[in-house]
Amino acid sequence: MSQYQAVKGTRDIFPEEAARWKYIEGVVHTLASLYGFSEIRTPVFEYTELFQRGIGSTTDIVGKEMFTFQPDVKGRSLTLRPEMTAGVMRAALQSNLLSSAPVHKLYYIGELFRKERPQAGRQRQFSQFGAELLGVSSPAAVAEVITLMMQVFESLGLHGLKLRINSLGDTEDRLRYREALQAYFTPFHDILDEASKERLEKNPLRILDSKNPALQELIAGAPRLYDYLNEVSVQDFEKVLFYLAERNIAYEIDYRLVRGLDYYCNTAFEVTSSELGAQDAIGGGGRYDGLARELGSGSDVPASGFAVGMERLLITMEKQGLFAALDAQGPDVYIVVQQVDLADHGLQIACRLRKAGIKTEIDLAARSMKAQMREANRIKASYALFIGMAEYSAGLYSLKNLATSEQTTLPLDAVVQLLLAPAEKEQLNS
RNA sequence: GUGAUUGUAGCUCAGUUGGUUAGAGCGCCAGGUUGUGGCCCUGGAGGCCGGGGGUUCGAGUCCCCUCAUUCACCCCA
Structure with a gap:
């Protein structure tokens, strides 16, 4: 045991594994470019407010998982990026990308930092690749993003992944649903665990996400978000599903799927791998039209994106024996x-x-x-x-x-x- | 942040009610084969038994503290 060791939640990637990373990154670059996405690289740290506004102060990420520091007494608070989307949107708004052209298709590969207790498939420094499609509100945009993600998985030879999808509706849909949920859960207030009680006030949608076995029955009986969607939202969702079916992308509608980040609206999706254990989400994403406004743009900017966890992808591929040929080189x-x-x-x-x-x-x-x-x-x-x-x-x-x-x-x-x-x-x- | 788990050789792990110089397999190095790998045989190197304190004639083994690991909760990729 040497005197110095890697910081908790970080790890070294030695040559044999680095070759695997390079291989995956190569596939990502090739396919992203095939779909017309261009690479963007943004700084690993940003002003703390960016994440507070962009991700949402009620989320755990902002509430307790950020690596935040003060460069000096006068300096503004900085934070190592805990996710990519806020930084990409900031970059787009800052340089007025959308005035130069109405549509931008960007992808990235980069490191993220979250101060969580490490466990299988979860580290304090981790990597994601992902894509963001800005400026298009058509359901074709989300479908495009999902298709790219699924093709990456397919090219890498993965099998047995499960794509779950849901619609969170527009802001008004969610507001009505939120009230309905509060009305449903409030009588059961005493049964709820601490976290859920808090969410009942702040963000009742996230109670649906709870894995607490004691609450499953209660959650199962909760009103469905889908029933609160307006006509336009339903049509949007149906169209996304149509595209997926047309492209032979298997999916499963999960009416209880809500994503952790506040900025999602309409379509939300998640891909899980059964090879992963408790942290089984290998990728996820959705639509986040409201993010730009949150970040001070005068109006919404239609946006769709996905992110895939590199480490979880690596674990899944390893378990499925997909590196055999590479390792033999x-x-x-x-x-x-x-x-x-x-x-x-x-x-x-x-x-x-x-x-x-x-x-x-x-x-x-x-x-x-x-x-x-x-x-x-x-x-x-x-x-x-x-x-x-x-x-x-x-x-x-x-x-x-x-x-x-x-x-x-x-x-x-x-x-x-x-x-x-x-x-x-x-x-x-x- | 909470709970549990595990720290002995490079890796995976034994180590018997506390009792001499701490073991195995794999890996590594060398020899068997001074012009030839993988298999086999032989030998070798490599451990302040995570760290600190305590109990004891004596601690890898028991107690306390600490650091770290892993898994799960929470949450997320």
Whole structure:
């Protein structure tokens, strides 16, 4: 145990895992761009008020989970971003993006910070990728965002994910529903737990989210938000569902799904993975037209978005064995020299192979052949290239396929050609 | 923030009513094979038993404190 260790709720990502991150990020970049989304990178900290206004002061995130600090006595309070959407919207409003063009499709990958007690699938520093589609109020916008998210999952090979969806209606719908809920729950005030009692006043919708077993029966009997939606909201929701069905995206309507953040309206959705344990939400999102107004824009800005938790995605993929091929990737060739005098020549060859675009590894510690071979095996090199005295004097090299143990002796040009062949094939395939 | 859980080798874990130099498997290194990996055999390195205090002739083992881990609640990605 070393003296210093990573801060609670943070972790190191070592090379093998980093390769997995890169792979996922690559898929995200490719698909986002395929759908016409462009990357945005916003600061990891913002003025604290941004999150207080944007996310909502009644939420747990703002209430008790933010890493907030004061840079100096005069400075304004700052907070490490606990979610992405507020920052993206701030950036859009600040630079008047929507005056330059009516529609903006943005995506991001970045780190977030929440001061929660760590547990499976939950850390204090974590990462999300997501997309925000600004300026379009049509149900096609939410559908587009959901479709992109689901295609990322599909491309990564995930299966068994569950998409749940609901409509939260517009502001007036929710106001009426809120009253109905309060009227329903108030007689049962004594049965409610502390948290729910508080929510009864501040945000009764979130009582529906409670996992408290003692309340499940009561919650099941509560009035449905869906029944309080006006005509327009219903039509909007139906249209979203229509798009999903048309695209063969399986969903399940969950009338009790409400999202934690205050800014959602109309469509809200969540994707869960059964591989995750208690924290089973792998992604979620919805429509948040009111956020811009909250942030001081004169009016609402129609907006739809989703966010996916990278760590939870990684866990799910690992459990489903989706990294097997990636993990098996090693260098193309490992150079093995017979004796120390040939080490420099080996290094020369390594340089030449690398310049030719061949992933090449070589022992820098002048170890025995056996040690070199073990290393080649350990790092899963495809081939070993032997340089011995006999070959050296003849200008030849022995190339051994480490999977089949076949070995041939040939000049360097032929070696390069042979090693390059499978790499080219791979490129054609991808 | 609340509850529970676990801290012994790089990893996964044994360690008997407290009793000598603390063990295994895997991994690592080396040898068997001085020009060849994976399998097998042999050997080796590597532990202030999370930290501090206490009880005791004696503590990995018992008690207290502390730090950390993990899981769950809460909530969320």
